[in-house]
Amino acid sequence: MINGKRVLVIVPAWEEAESIGDTVREIIDVLPEVDVLVVDDGSTDRTSDIAREAGATVTRLPYNLGVGGAMRLGYLYAKTQGYDVAVQIDADGQHDPRYLPKLVDRLDESALVIGARFAGEGDYTVRGPRKWSMLLLSFVLSKLAKRKLTDTTSGFRACNRDLIELFASWYPVEYLGDTVETTVRVIRLGYKIEQVPVAMRPRAGGTPSQSPARAMIYLGRAIMTLLLALNRR
């Protein structure tokens, strides 16, 4: 319970055996008052077992669906178990759970609170096409939301009960759709969005995807996702 609200932390995890244990233990250490649900997105390694041993509730998809698929399952769980707040935290340990109460506090004002990397706190930097994509996305989405959103693809976000119910039945499975399209839809439905500056840490395990070619593809997909999202009703 935080501020009298039942809070569920949803951790989507795919092949994260290396880091999931530490991530879960840290969340439970720092915030004993929240429940942790690890959604194992069809991993072939020991992600599920390690998460369970670390003290999380684990739900396992029979095959890999992608972050969007894992998150919808997380929200479905939050909905059926009657949680008031759901917070997404990445399994690789780059999100610091100490910021979580800050995000949850802001939920009195907004329906969706994004933990943003470029809002002053910490020294997270990106360059090249990846930076252009992020600038483009934050420019368009800030216009839509009528407030500054600097990090729209952040996987560190908290939402209230209304959005839990929405996301339990509607959550895009496509890459980038999970962050960008949901943000557009939430704005269109008239909910408030805001961001809270957070510092990101280096990933505990796995390798970040950062080659120039990949970054260009990422830019293309970002534009495509954005165009589609803006043209949907």
Add this chain to the structure above:
Amino acid sequence: MRLTVLTAVTGLLVLVFIFELLRRRQLREKYAVLWLSVGIVIVPLGLFPRLLDGIASSVGVAYGISLVLFLGIVFLLLVCIHLSWEASRLEEETRTLAEEVALIKTEMSKREHSND
């Protein structure tokens, strides 16, 4: 004349094949209707290839056969798009099932633990 035999036989074989699939319940009715009607259109055209010449010249196509080829490609394109759509829908359905299965399993293991 030999060409006529080839096309007519092909048309008939397709018809028989579809009918057989239907008979063994391998094809959903909505697809069966589609392919059966294709077969029924194709067979007379195989026998009388000049059948469409009149319609063809009225829309500016010199030969009836060219019109058939054109319409055939458009039709196949539409079928492909339809199949992509169908596959997307099936993926969405299996996604929902996967989620339900995961939830049920989680619920079950929770109950087992509370019984221990």
